[in-house]
Amino acid sequence: MTDTLGVGVIGCGNISTAYFRLAPLFAGMEIRACTDLNMDAARAQAAKFNVDAREIGDLLKSDDIDVVVNLTIPDAHSAVSCQAIQAGKHVYSEKPLALTLRDGVEMQRLAREHGVSVGCAPDTFLGGAHQHARHLIDAGEIGRIVAGTAHVMSHGMEHWHPNPDFFFRVGGGPVLDIGPYYVANLINLIGPIKRVAALSSSATPTRTITSQPRAGDVIPVETPTNVHALLEFEQGATVTLSTSWDVWAHDHGRMELYGTEGSLFVPDPNFFGGDLRMAKRDAGVMPVTGWHHPLSVPNDPHGEGMMANYRTVGLADMVAAIRDGRDARCSIDRTLHALDAMTSILMSGETGQFVDLTTTCSRPEPLDPASASALMR
């Protein structure tokens, strides 16, 4: 194996630009080729980012590609990742890993059989803000976490994404689309989950696209868009997770963790940075500053200002883990556990019963400032 692993991207849609733009921040890997069912999309990204456009079969046969990055739509994830594994490639997938736990477990089996690594987004929990939260929790600042709340609620995706259909199909919905950021961070901060319960609904059976170029198209809603869940963690904490695309506005914190010694107010796990606040016993809520982490430095234009965006750090960590023979932080075991939690939430929403998870995992190793720097060029 050479020091630099070659990366091939499958799926050249909306999110691929972030991967092409941000992967060069990290050491040990290089995007060399891309493909898509729509080869015009692949050729356009290839020209823009100076890589090769190859037919999918050719990319999977290419000796200069060690890792496939799967950026296809959710219901294609499992088939595309398994195809890449069978071609002997390591795989890093966008979330969700698969639509069912059974497909995810089969992927894990296949990866073991072929001796390759599989990792999965999200990697935002590796951002400076969330690693700072992890550092404070591990240092005992808020004691043992006993409870928490997380809210990810908005009015959906049809006002910005050019092809929002997949968000409202099975495999989309707020639990599987945005939930992964929250569940991955809860696993990072608290640990594995024991059982879940949920209530679910959808405000409307269809949605009308307001983004271009398909403004006015009416698309069916085939998965719940309003899901309120309870999570019981193996260490005993109980957390409320509210996910919805049927809410115009709300005033809840994104993530709050309540410990025996204080409370921690965690910024949006969909992003790498943000402000962290903490309240100790009998004291008011105060900002927590003085932590310098390379993955909280604003580097990317967003809205009116700059924000920290280090998407692909999970891929870089997996590449380093392959090289060093260690566990990757965005490993398939953790992703499968998160998928188990999310599909169990959806199942509970259908049946009205608590669902015990059948998988578990360890917390990922923290990514302290020095370890994060080591992943960067």
Ligand SMILES: NC(=O)c1ccc[n+]([C@@H]2O[C@H](COP(=O)([O-])OP(=O)(O)OC[C@H]3O[C@@H](n4cnc5c(N)ncnc54)[C@H](O)[C@@H]3O)[C@@H](O)[C@H]2O)c1
């Ligand atoms: N758009 C975002 O901001 C965003 C953010 C985070 C994660 N994601 C995740 O990234 C994934 C892709 O999202 P997107 O917004 O880029 O979607 P998209 O629809 O814009 O792009 C998906 C691309 O995959 C291609 N594709 C579909 N099936 C394929 C197959 N079998 N083989 C090869 N190519 C195939 C499509 O032709 C399309 O070009 C999703 O899983 C999504 O959840 C997206």
